Amino acid sequence: MTGMTTGARLLTECLSANGVDTIFGVPGESFLAVLDALVDHPEMRFITTRHEGGASFAAEAHGKLTGRPGICFVTRGPGATNASIGLHTAQQDSTPMIVFIGQVGRSMMEREAFQEVDYKAYFGSIAKWVAQIDDARRIPEFVSRAFHTAMSGRPGPVVLALPEDMLSGEAPQLPAAPAAHPGQPAPRPADIEDLRERLGKAERPLVIAGGGGWSARCAALLAEWAKRDGLPVGTELRCQDYLDNEHPSYVGDVGIGIAPDLAARIRESDCIVLLGGRMGEMPSSGYTLLDIPRPKQPLVHIHPGAEELGRVYAPTLAIHSASEAFLEAVLAASPLDGGRWAEWTKSARAEYERAAEGLPRAPGAVDPGDIVRTVRRLVPDAIVTNGAGNYATWVHKLWRHRAYRTQLAPTNGAMGYGVPASLAAALAHPEKQVVCFAGDGCFMMTGQELATAVRHRLKILFLVMNNNMLGTIRMHQERHYPARVSATELTNPDFAAYARAFGAFGGTIEDGKEAETVLREALAADGPALVEVKVDPEALSIRKTLSEIRAGA
Structure with a gap:
């Protein structure tokens, strides 16, 4: 016969199974049962911040640092709304994150009870998925889905509301779902051949790297590709650490206050490879560097989220792939003749160095x-x-x-x-x-x-x-x-x-x-x-x- 536990204990076991070691939050009475359950999980430290905005920012940054969802716990109503700034950051930064919100008891819902909020309505436009766990038996299912959703495709934030009585009430001792390791899309061989053909004809190529879902290995692969094929690489706003800034192919950040020389090169390029990013308002200088919907420059867009391909720009070649899988595939192919654009890369690098030192x-x-x-x-x-x-x-x-x-x-x-x-x-x-x-x-x-x-x-x-x-x-x-x-x-x-x-x-x-x-x-x-x-x-x-x-x- 299956033993009994509580919803809160089952939840903490699911978090532990997913390797969670750090939780940011501000304690609240709506999830006291979780705080109690964490006493038996010393492998998970609860970092008490002084405001829920700080907790959600810290959790978002933890997601950036680790590639796994940053975890944030906040209480209902004011606590949840205070945390919204970190959720919006995770959405626009494509960062995996899960926010757990203590919710009013199930018997009080739909009455505008004390601090009650409809979180599906409130967070629906800034989270990949918003749900409420009403039945403790479904905790392993919901937590597994939350981790997979936060990390799959274009990473982003997930919100799970937790009714107070569900957490403190009895629940069957169910096994925690295994740690989430979502699959990632990879390019087709035909995509790589198409890209190679386009780059082979180019004289002024430019790679722009950005977006979420990167890792240290992914960055190393980018450096290897840039070195092998001599490609110039710019990075989207606040993604400057995706390529060693001393790398001879690094040509600057495509962000706020972009260097005029780099902006000119984007306009003059005859093959832009947008790797992982979206070229949103800030990187595109207010959507002026690339025409919408069809850019004048041939555009190859590689992105892990199928919904982002063609969302703003109609690319010449759309490749549905995670950045790491794409880089693995392109490096498995034979090198390109970088001599065609060697001077283009060298001069772009020189412009970057002059711009940085000439302020x-x-x-x-x-x-x-x-x-x-x-x-x-x-x-x-x-x-x-x-x-x-x-x-x-x-x-x-x-x-x-x-x-x-x-x-x-x-x-x-x-x-x-x-x-x-x-x-x-x-x-x-x-x-x-x-x-x-x-x-x-x-x-x-x-x-x-x-x-x-x-x-x-x-x-x-x-x-x-x-x-x-x-x-x-x-x-x-x-x-x-x-x-x-x-x-x-x-x-x-x-x-x-x-x-x-x-x-x-x-x-x-x-x-x-x-x-x-x-x-x-x-x-x-x-x-x-x-x-x-x-x-x-x-x-x-x-x-x-x-x-x-x-x-x-």
């Missing part, structure tokens, strides 16, 4: 570019995280990523992402230095997670670039409504004192001459350290000052 110095006593260069010199192999804001452009243009998943940044442009993402990075890789760049507005959205970093003594350097304004919005404001400032000025705390109040190292850089001394002291700290970098408001963007933008220069 103007920012006004004021501290140049954000010099801060990035100094940190890069001190800890070149760090995992770098950031949220959204103009400060991030210095990071994207000047940091050289040498290995896969040394960059954690939101392609959906979510402010506040960098701090929780740095928690996930430091927990997953305690042997590595983690550096979080944040603007003053960006940091204050999730800065309370500094308490989480201190609690776990995480090796994170937080750099808060403080110009006392919401810089990106101020830039647009000055462009469209010059000298009519409204709602973009900020009043900030003493960030170094704020850090010390939590028990972290706190330092300040007011002059570039003191930067290296302060940064070395921060990096030597036992645990998290925060350095406030006071930036002149004139240093509003990487290429133009506030005054120049206001004047329309």
